[in-house]
Amino acid sequence: MKKIMIKDMAKHVGETVKLGAWLANKRSSGKIAFLQLRDGSGFVQGVVVKEEVGEEIFQTAKGLTQETSMYVMGEIIKDERSSFGYELQIKEIEVIHAAVDFPITPKEHGTEFLMDNRHLWLRSRKQHAIMKIRNEIIRATYEFFNDNGFVKMDPPILTGSSPEGTSELFHTKYFDEDAYLSQSGQLYMEASAMALGKVFSFGPTFRAEKSKTRRHLIEFWMIEPEMAFVEFEENLEVQEQYVEFIAQAVLKNCTLELERLGRDVSKLENIKAPFPRISYDDAIKFLHEKGFDDIKWGDDFGSPHETAIAESYDKPVFITHYPIGIKPFYMQPHPDRDDVVLCADLIAPEGYGEIIGGSERIHDYELLKQRLAEHGLDESAYAWYLELRKQGSVPHSGFGLGLERTVAWLSGAEHVRESIPFPRLLNRLYP
The missing domain is CATH 2.40.50.140 (Nucleic acid-binding proteins)
Known part of the structure; x- marks a missing residue:
C-alpha cells in the first residue's frame, strides 16, 4: 500500500x-x-x-x-x-x-494564551494557511531574483557598525570588542554588488525598538537586493516588478489558503506594476487637507499618516524624496535640491504600512565622508565602506523588503506576530 x-x-x-x-x-x-x-x-x-x-x-x-x-x-x-x-x-x-487534553480547542482563546502555546497554535488551519503563504513568498522571491540575474549573498549577523546608527541595535561582546546584531545587511550588500553586479540577501535582522504596534517585531526577515549601475528610477521599477511577482504567485499558488483565510482576492489581483507615486512634499500637503495638522515638513510619517495616504490608492504607493534630515547617511541627495534624497518607501494598502524602504546610495567618497561626520558616526568603523568609493565607485541602488509585513498584508493577517513561526515581541521571548 x-x-x-x-x-x-x-x-x-x-x-x-x-x-x-x-x-x-x-x-x-x-x-x-x-x-x-x-x-x-x-x-x-x-x-x-x-x-x-x-x-x-x-x-x-x-x-x-x-x-x-x-x-x-x-x-x-x-x-x-x-x-x-x-x-x-x-x-x-x-x-x-493518543494526545491528552490538547489545550487549543475549537473555542475562542485569548491572544496571550495562543502566543504562550505558539508551538501548538501553528497546527491550526489559519496559522497553517499563513505559513504556506509565507513559504510561497519565499519561493517566489528566489525565483524572481534568480531569473533576473541576481546572486544570493549572505551578509554577517554580527557587525561592528550599523547602517543607521546604534540606538536601536542589540549590543553584545565579540571577545574584547563591541558588536551588534545586524539591523540590515545593506552595507555588506553594497560591497557584494561591486563584485557581482546584482545581488540579494535573505536573512534575519534585529531591531531593539520598544514598539508594541501590530506592524513591529524585534526579530524579522529581510530581503535586500543591491544593484551596481542602477539609479533611482530603475530601482523603483525593480521593486514594483518584484512585489507584483510575489503577489501574483500567492494568488496563483495559494488558492486554498487564501480562501481559508477569507482573503479578498480582488485586492491581490490589482497588485500590478506600475505603482502610483507621491512625493513627500505632496504627501504633506495631502495630509494637511485630510486634517492632519500635527505633521509638518521635516517630520517622519507615523502609521496613521501612511494609512491615510495608502487609502487613496487601490495598490501599493511609493512616497518619494524624503527630507535629508530624517533618512540615513548613505542616501544620494537629489541632483537639484539639497534638502531631499533619492529614496522611496513603498506603502502597502489596507493599513499594513511600509513594506519596502529603498534609495540610490551615495557613490562619491568626499560626500559620504561628510555625511558620516554630520551623523556623528565613527569614520574608522566605516573605513571599508568608504573605501568602496575609492576603488571604482559607480552609481548603485538597493532596497529592503520586510518579509513579515508582506506576509501579513498578502494573507490579510491582523497582526504581524502571526506571519512568523515564533515571533519575538517586546515582552515575548517564549516559546
Whole structure:
C-alpha cells in the first residue's frame, strides 16, 4: 500500500493509500464518523462508515482525541462539496500516539494564551494557511531574483557598525570588542554588488525598538537586493516588478489558503506594476487637507499618516524624496535640491504600512565622508565602506523588503506576530 501526503491525493483518486496524519477535529453520528485530518501538507476529511469497517475500528474512530497521531488507510474519492475536492474513505486506523487534553480547542482563546502555546497554535488551519503563504513568498522571491540575474549573498549577523546608527541595535561582546546584531545587511550588500553586479540577501535582522504596534517585531526577515549601475528610477521599477511577482504567485499558488483565510482576492489581483507615486512634499500637503495638522515638513510619517495616504490608492504607493534630515547617511541627495534624497518607501494598502524602504546610495567618497561626520558616526568603523568609493565607485541602488509585513498584508493577517513561526515581541521571548 502506497504511503502518500494529502497534497498529492489528486494523483491517486480511486486508489487505496496509507496516510500519516493528526486529528484536527471530528464529529460522529451513530453510524458515521467524520475525521478532519492534517499531515502538514494540507487538510482532508476522512469518513469512517461503521457497517464497512466493523465495530472495533468504528469505536477507535469515535474515541480519537484532538491531535492524536495515526496512520489511516483508505480509498481516495472525489468530493465536489469540499474546497479541497477529495476525501478519504477510511478502512483501517492505526493509532501512533493518543494526545491528552490538547489545550487549543475549537473555542475562542485569548491572544496571550495562543502566543504562550505558539508551538501548538501553528497546527491550526489559519496559522497553517499563513505559513504556506509565507513559504510561497519565499519561493517566489528566489525565483524572481534568480531569473533576473541576481546572486544570493549572505551578509554577517554580527557587525561592528550599523547602517543607521546604534540606538536601536542589540549590543553584545565579540571577545574584547563591541558588536551588534545586524539591523540590515545593506552595507555588506553594497560591497557584494561591486563584485557581482546584482545581488540579494535573505536573512534575519534585529531591531531593539520598544514598539508594541501590530506592524513591529524585534526579530524579522529581510530581503535586500543591491544593484551596481542602477539609479533611482530603475530601482523603483525593480521593486514594483518584484512585489507584483510575489503577489501574483500567492494568488496563483495559494488558492486554498487564501480562501481559508477569507482573503479578498480582488485586492491581490490589482497588485500590478506600475505603482502610483507621491512625493513627500505632496504627501504633506495631502495630509494637511485630510486634517492632519500635527505633521509638518521635516517630520517622519507615523502609521496613521501612511494609512491615510495608502487609502487613496487601490495598490501599493511609493512616497518619494524624503527630507535629508530624517533618512540615513548613505542616501544620494537629489541632483537639484539639497534638502531631499533619492529614496522611496513603498506603502502597502489596507493599513499594513511600509513594506519596502529603498534609495540610490551615495557613490562619491568626499560626500559620504561628510555625511558620516554630520551623523556623528565613527569614520574608522566605516573605513571599508568608504573605501568602496575609492576603488571604482559607480552609481548603485538597493532596497529592503520586510518579509513579515508582506506576509501579513498578502494573507490579510491582523497582526504581524502571526506571519512568523515564533515571533519575538517586546515582552515575548517564549516559546
